[in-house]
Amino acid sequence: EVQLVESGGGLVQPGGSLRLSCAASGFTFSNYWMTWVRQTPGKGLEWVANIKQDGSEKYYVDSVKGRFTISRDNAKNSLYLQMDSLRAEDTAVYYCARDAGYSGYDFDYWGQGTLVTVSS
Amino acid sequence: QSALTQPPSASGSPGQSVTISCTGTSSDVGRYNYVSWYQQHPGKAPKLMIYEVSQRPSGVPDRFSGSKSGNTASLTVSGLQAEDEADYYCSSYAGSNNLVFGGGTKLTVL
Numbered sequence: 001e002v003q004l005v006e007s008g009g010g011l012v013q014p015g016g017s018l019r020l021s022c023a024a025s026g027f028t029f030s031n032y033w034m035t036w037v038r039q040t041p042g043k044g045l046e047w048v049a050n051i052k053q054d055g056s057e058k059y060y061v062d063s064v065k066g067r068f069t070i071s072r073d074n075a076k077n078s079l080y081l082q083m084d085s086l087r088a089e090d091t092a093v094y095y096c097a098r099d100a101g102y103s104g105y106d107f108d109y110w111g112q113g114t115l116v117t118v119s120s
Numbered sequence: 121q122s123a124l125t126q127p128p129s130a131s132g133s134p135g136q137s138v139t140i141s142c143t144g145t146s147s148d149v150g151r152y153n154y155v156s157w158y159q160q161h162p163g164k165a166p167k168l169m170i171y172e173v174s175q176r177p178s179g180v181p182d183r184f185s186g187s188k189s190g191n192t193a194s195l196t197v198s199g200l201q202a203e204d205e206a207d208y209y210c211s212s213y214a215g216s217n218n219l220v221f222g223g224g225t226k227l228t229v230l
Contacts, residue, residue: 047219059217110165
């Protein structure tokens, strides 16, 4: 059974940092692009970043470029999101998701999410 | 990147059909056949229902169908069932390794 389990969320002050983790199991992690998507409480979804199977390609939404870094450790079946210079507008539930392998931007498995709150 | 435009709500009675629209621009929905639809129940993670405009992943009922015309994509749910009540989000590839989502539509089964 495919499972994605996020961790690392919490309350952080503006300007602070947080590192999210996503533990993957039930599939060959190294064969898939992986993605972070966030959802503002009560609002919609926003694609944040994705990373190629071997980590050689990484892409970000404009609003997080230069502040967030996506990475992965295939030996540990884990995906990460390092978030620096956090802002109030980064407050959201962060999901890790697996690329479904169709067009490259479809996600067939999602974790349950981890809440990040940026507030003083 | 601007979000895609969806109606905030839609509704229908059991057995009826309902269509949810998703309007983008010539730079996303109109340019690429990479429109997806997700269903999200309260407190749950999104579930992929449609990919590449009209393709259904294995296990998704054929009551769910997708289409596109110009800059607008649509999701149609036929034979509405109580369990279809959820939020629905569209997404579209927007070029330059970017993806945009719609704001979501709350589907109510009356």
